[in-house]
Amino acid sequence: xxxxxxxxxxxxxxxxxxxxxxxxxxxxxxxxxxxxxxxxxxxxxxxxxxxxxxxxxxxxxxxxxxxxxxxxxxxxxxxxxxxxxxxxxxxxxxxxxxxxxxxxxxxxxxxxxxxxxxxxxxxxxxxxxxxxxxxxxxxxxxxxxxxxxxxxxxxxxxxxxxxxxxxxxxxxxxxxxxxx
Numbered sequence: 790x791x792x793x794x795x796x797x798x799x800x801x802x803x804x805x806x807x808x809x810x811x812x813x814x815x816x817x818x819x820x821x822x823x824x825x826x827x828x829x830x831x832x833x834x835x836x837x838x839x840x841x842x843x844x845x846x847x848x849x850x851x852x853x854x855x856x857x858x859x860x861x862x863x864x865x866x867x868x869x870x871x872x873x874x875x876x877x878x879x880x881x882x883x884x885x886x887x888x889x890x891x892x893x894x895x896x897x898x899x900x901x902x903x904x905x906x907x908x909x910x911x912x913x914x915x916x917x918x919x920x921x922x923x924x925x926x927x928x929x930x931x932x933x934x935x936x937x938x939x940x941x942x943x944x945x946x947x948x949x950x951x952x953x954x955x956x957x958x959x960x961x962x963x964x965x966x967x968x969x
Contacts, residue, residue, distance in 0.1 A: 795907060795950060796864030798832040809907040813857065813900070821854035830860065831867050838863060845890040846879055858892060861903035865946070872953040885935075885942040896935045897928065902942075909947045917947065 791800045794809060801808040816822065816830065828835045842849050847862045855863075862882070869878050879889060885902070887894035905924040912920035921943055930936045 792911065794864070795910060796866070796868030797830050799830060809911070810904050813861075813904065816860070817857050821851070821856050822860060823854060824850070827855045827860055827863060831863050833863070833867060841866065842890075845888075846875075848890050848892055858899040861899040862889070865899070865903055865906065869946070869949050869953065872956055873949055881942055881945060885938050896931050897939055902939075905943060906946050906950070909943055910950055921947075 791802060792808075793800050794812060799812065801812040816826075822830070824835050824838060827833075827838055831838070841847060841863070846866060847859050850856075850859065865882070866875070866878050873881075883889055885896055886899070887896070905927075908924060909917055909920045921940065924943065925936055925940055928936055928939055
C-alpha cells in the first residue's frame, strides 16, 4: 500500500518494513540536500525553512546543504504543525534532544527518531505497542531516563499524527458536504 511519507510530498510503499528508510536513504545517496530540494520534499516554501533555522528550530545548513538529521527534523515539525502550535512541537523535541540548534546534546538522532515515528505510525492498529517496544529495544540511553523521555515523545508524536490525520479526514468530509 502506498502511503505519504509524513511531513513530505513523497510517498512510499509501506508493505515492507523498511520502505520509509529506503526512501529517505535514497534521497541522500548523492550527499546532503540543497534548500530547493528540501523545499520540494517538504512542500514548504524556502523562506519557512530559513525562518525555522533563524528561530533555532534546527542547526544552520553546512555549506548551504541540509543533512538527513535536519530534513528529518523539518519533516517532523511539518507533519505536526497543523495540529500543534509550533512552540509545543519545539518544546517536545527539546525535551528529548536539548537545544535544537545544537546536535551535540541530542539524545537520539533526528533521522532515527523520524524513522521510528514512521514505524509506529505504520504499525497495524493492534501493533503500535510492539512497534514502540522494538524502537526502544534498539535505543541505547546516553544517560539514565533518556529512554523514558524517548518513549514519551514517540507516544505524543504518534498521537499528534493521528490527530492530524483525523483533522484532514474531517475537513474532507466537510468539503464533501459543500459539494452537494
